[in-house]
Amino acid sequence: MENSKEYKTELSENNEENNEEKSEKIALLKGLFLGMLMMAIGFIIILLLINLHSSNVAAQKGYSSTELAQRMDKIYNLVETYYDGEFSGEDMADQAIIGFLAGVGDKYAEYYTAEEFAQTMQTAEGDMFYGIGVVGGDDESGYILIEQVYTDSPAYNAGLQRGDYITGIDGEDVAAIGWKKAMENLHGEEGTEVAVTYMRNGVENTVNITRGAISNQRMPFGIVDEENKVGYIYVSRFQMTAAQQFIDDVNLMLEDGMEKLIIDLRYNGGGDVDTTCVMLDRLLAEGTIVTMKGPAFFEQKTSDAENYLNIPIVVLVNEKTASASEIFAGALKDCGMATIVGKTTYGKGVVQRFYKMGDGSYIKLTSAKYYTPNGTCLDGVGITPDYEVEFDAASGVDAQFEKALEVIKSM
Numbered sequence: 001m002e003n004s005k006e007y008k009t010e011l012s013e014n015n016e017e018n019n020e021e022k023s024e025k026i027a028l029l030k031g032l033f034l035g036m037l038m039m040a041i042g043f044i045i046i047l048l049l050i051n052l053h054s055s056n057v058a059a060q061k062g063y064s065s066t067e068l069a070q071r072m073d074k075i076y077n078l079v080e081t082y083y084d085g086e087f088s089g090e091d092m093a094d095q096a097i098i099g100f101l102a103g104v105g106d107k108y109a110e111y112y113t114a115e116e117f118a119q120t121m122q123t124a125e126g127d128m129f130y131g132i133g134v135v136g137g138d139d140e141s142g143y144i145l146i147e148q149v150y151t152d153s154p155a156y157n158a159g160l161q162r163g164d165y166i167t168g169i170d171g172e173d174v175a176a177i178g179w180k181k182a183m184e185n186l187h188g189e190e191g192t193e194v195a196v197t198y199m200r201n202g203v204e205n206t207v208n209i210t211r212g213a214i215s216n217q218r219m220p221f222g223i224v225d226e227e228n229k230v231g232y233i234y235v236s237r238f239q240m241t242a243a244q245q246f247i248d249d250v251n252l253m254l255e256d257g258m259e260k261l262i263i264d265l266r267y268n269g270g271g272d273v274d275t276t277c278v279m280l281d282r283l284l285a286e287g288t289i290v291t292m293k294g295p296a297f298f299e300q301k302t303s304d305a306e307n308y309l310n311i312p313i314v315v316l317v318n319e320k321t322a323s324a325s326e327i328f329a330g331a332l333k334d335c336g337m338a339t340i341v342g343k344t345t346y347g348k349g350v351v352q353r354f355y356k357m358g359d360g361s362y363i364k365l366t367s368a369k370y371y372t373p374n375g376t377c378l379d380g381v382g383i384t385p386d387y388e389v390e391f392d393a394a395s396g397v398d399a400q401f402e403k404a405l406e407v408i409k410s411m
């Protein structure tokens with residue numbers, strides 16, 4: 001009997017333990033269920049808010065992405081059904097994107113196929129390519145503005161100069177085919193010939209140029225005034241390879257006794273912002289270089305003063321100095337480290353970023369405005385020089401450079 005009582009007691013205790021475990025499990029399950037329910041409700045609320053936001057945005061923009069997709073799908077079906085001929089869906093998609101971006105109103109927006117983007121990156125990274133040997137800017141005139149002619153390149157030997165405009169390629173008007181396509185047409189197989197029409201001082205000339213192998217060249221630099229120890233360096237574009245070249249060239253001139261520096265940014269249409277900031281970090285004291293702010297983008301670049309270049313600096317600019325080159329000149333000016341000589345700069349105070357599409361293509365969009373260390377946005381305004389000097393190519397004298405030399409010698 002005692003054993004029976006003990007067994008019943010143990011059974012009772014086990015039942016109580018099991019009941020407690022069940023209660024704990026039930027409580028845990030209830031907690032998990034409630035937690036999941038709250039998450040689901042929260043997710044639904046977020047979805048509703050997103051849909052509400054999208055509806056509001058669509059109402060503000062006058063069109064929704066869903067409506068756009070439906071119209072494009074309908075157009076594709078109509079073409080597929082009724083068009084009496086062959087067509088490429090891929091080409092249609094490319095052109096649709098190009099047209100869609102044109103409708104945004106962003107004059108800097110562009111669409112790049114995977115192949116076009118790879119070629120763009122190759123040029124930006126300074127790898128060898130085949131062409132005539134010019135750095136060409138996308139000018140508001142619609143033509144290619146020559147920012148730099150590589151020494152001993154086919155273009156150099158044909159007489160093209162910095163500041164010329166390429167207006168035609170093989171009889172095609174550059175403004176009609178667009179800057180990107182025109183630059184592609186300048187590239188080609190080594191040994192092939194291209195007819196280049198260029199304009200200088202309002203006069204057009206056409207020359208036949210044989211394409212060759214082109215590799216990124218060092219920026220022109222050196223001591224230009226031995227007595228006053230004045231160094232000079234020209235930066236045509238902020239390509240990815242430019243930063244280390246710039247730092248090396250500055251260090252070489254310092255070894256040669258440089259005590260003052262002229263930095264020439266005329267006809268520099270911009271380039272990579274990160275490259276620009278690496279170069280500025282070699283010059284500036286500790287502080288802000290540039291702040292970039294947009295709807296979904298914020299970044300602030302700073303210098304650490306580890307390699308602060310404490311010497312007088314003059315920066316040469318003109319009306320074609322734009323974008324990243326204005327970041328460069330603006331940072332030096334705001335920090336009180338440079339005197340600006342030349343003409344008021346272009347005034348492109350906005351930043352473009354690349355966004356990858358699912359098929360390897362990219363779109364470039366204006367994503368932010370940039371602000372100099374003093375908080376100034378230069379968009380549509382530009383940088384006003386401390387000494388304004390006209391450039392007269394016909395005179396045969398670079399009056400802007402001569403003024404820069406005069407100013408820096410007095411510093």
